[in-house]
Amino acid sequence: MSSLLENIINNKNQNLKFDFSKSIFENIAAVRDLNPSDKLPIVTKKTSWETISDKQETYMFKSYSFKFNKHLIYFVTSILEKANNIYHHPIILINEDIVEIKLITKSINDVTELDLEYSRFIDEIYEEINYILEF
Numbered sequence: 001m002s003s004l005l006e007n008i009i010n011n012k013n014q015n016l017k018f019d020f021s022k023s024i025f026e027n028i029a030a031v032r033d034l035n036p037s038d039k040l041p042i043v044t045k046k047t048s049w050e051t052i053s054d055k056q057e058t059y060m061f062k063s064y065s066f067k068f069n070k071h072l073i074y075f076v077t078s079i080l081e082k083a084n085n086i087y088h089h090p091i092i093l094i095n096e097d098i099v100e101i102k103l104i105t106k107s108i109n110d111v112t113e114l115d116l117e118y119s120r121f122i123d124e125i126y127e128e129i130n131y132i133l134e135f
Contacts, residue, residue, distance in 0.1 A: 049103075049119050051111065059104035060111055060119055064126055066097050071129045075099060078125045088114050090122075 049060045066072040076092060076099060083089045091102040101122060103115040 048123070057104060057109035058111055059102050060115055061100070061102050062119070062122075064099045064101070066099070066129075069097075071132075072097065072099060075125055075129060079122055082118070082121055086114070086118070088118060090118070 049062045052059055052061055064075065066075065072094070076094065079090065079092065079101070088105070091104075093100040093102075103111065103119055105112040105115060
C-alpha cells in the first residue's frame with residue numbers, strides 16, 4: 001500500500017482528509033499535490049505480465065520456466081503459502097518445467113490492486129530463485 005494511502009487511512013497527516021462521499025480517485029487527486037513524491041496507488045509499474053480480456057473476464061497471465069524441480073516446488077509452495085495468507089488464490093498450471101499462473105479477482109472477474117501486488121510478489125520469488133542459481 002502506498003504511503004499516501006496509508007496516511008489517508010491512518011490520518012497521520014492532518015492535511016490528508018478522506019471524503020467518503022467522493023470516489024477513491026477524487027480523494028487521491030485532491031491530496032496528490034500535498035505529497036507529490038507518492039504515486040497513485042492504482043498506477044502500476046510496467047509489468048511483464050500479460051493482461052488478457054475476453055467477453056467474460058480480464059486477468060493477468062505469466063509463464064515461468066525452471067531448470068531444477070526443487071526450484072519449481074519452492075516457487076509454487078511460496079505462491080500457495082502467500083495465497084493462504086491473503087485469501088486470494090491464483091490458477092496454477094504445472095507442465096513439466098513450466099508453471100503458468102493466472103491472476104484474477106473472481107468476485108468481479110477483473111484484475112484488482114491485490115492481483116497487481118500478488119504478481120510483484122510472484123516475480124520477486126522467481127528473481128530470488130534465479131539469484132540463487134548464480135552461485
